[in-house]
Amino acid sequence: MPELPEVETTRRGIQPHIEGKKVTRVVVRNPSLRWPIPNDLELFLKNKLVKNVTRRGKYLLLAFSRGHLIIHLGMSGSLRLVNSDLAIGKHDHVDIHFGSKLILRFNDPRRFGAVLWTQDPVYDHKLLHHLGPEPLSDAFDAHYLYLRSRNHRQAIKSWIMDSKVVVGVGNIYANEALFKAGIHPLKAANTISKARYTHLVDEIKKVLEMAITRGGTTLRDFVGGDGKPGYFAQELNVYGRAGQPCVTCAKVLSEKRVAQRSTVYCVNCQR
């Protein structure tokens, strides 16, 4: 249920438990995700040690001594560490065993996710090589966004959701950050001033950081727990609140579909 904070929460949850551990077995029950899971996945992974667990955008990267496992959770995927005696549930498509007890289990009802293997330098992979800066890095700043936006007329909301521009800004947080920054989601990217980009960058970082902090509160549930991310509990100002009053000015929030995604905003506070 992954926006970037959930992916990062997942990474932090699994990393300490599998880093340095050896894969003993791989079970693929259903290989048909967004792209087919390689059918010789076990061959690549068996007896290999996990060197580290990193993240690029919403892609989780498990580094092995020779190659990387690339995992994307899509719209409905989750990755949990479970004990090997836990019953297999619906949509549990992949199990990666670490010894006799520990399993990293990939579940994905809608199967928009991906589990891929590459032996090449991982950032050369076709899914990663074009990606823009990490939103929480210093490279993502107003100067960068402003310069890059000058020849883009597209609506600011879909523009900041473009992974070539910046990774990890999903629909919920795009809505929330634009509200906080007071920017109308349909405003053309190239018409927004540098000062307003400063505000937007600030709000994107803040909302993502806050959500990661909240997500962190569920970390303790990662082993054996239900693994549900905590972000539904957090206060959202606009997402899911169309027709309800704006928290700032009480005017009824509007909703439009922008690039096929639900977009909620306040016509009074966002211009």
Place this chain on the structure above:
DNA sequence: CAGCGCCCCTGCCCGC
């Protein structure tokens, strides 16, 4: 060639 829609898939909620 920037940028728009399509589409992959299951589940859930709502209205009839």
Place this chain on the structure above:
DNA sequence: TGCGGGCAGGGGCGCT
């Protein structure tokens, strides 16, 4: 209680 329609947090890809 059953069924059809619409919508869901992603994002690559094929068109124009």
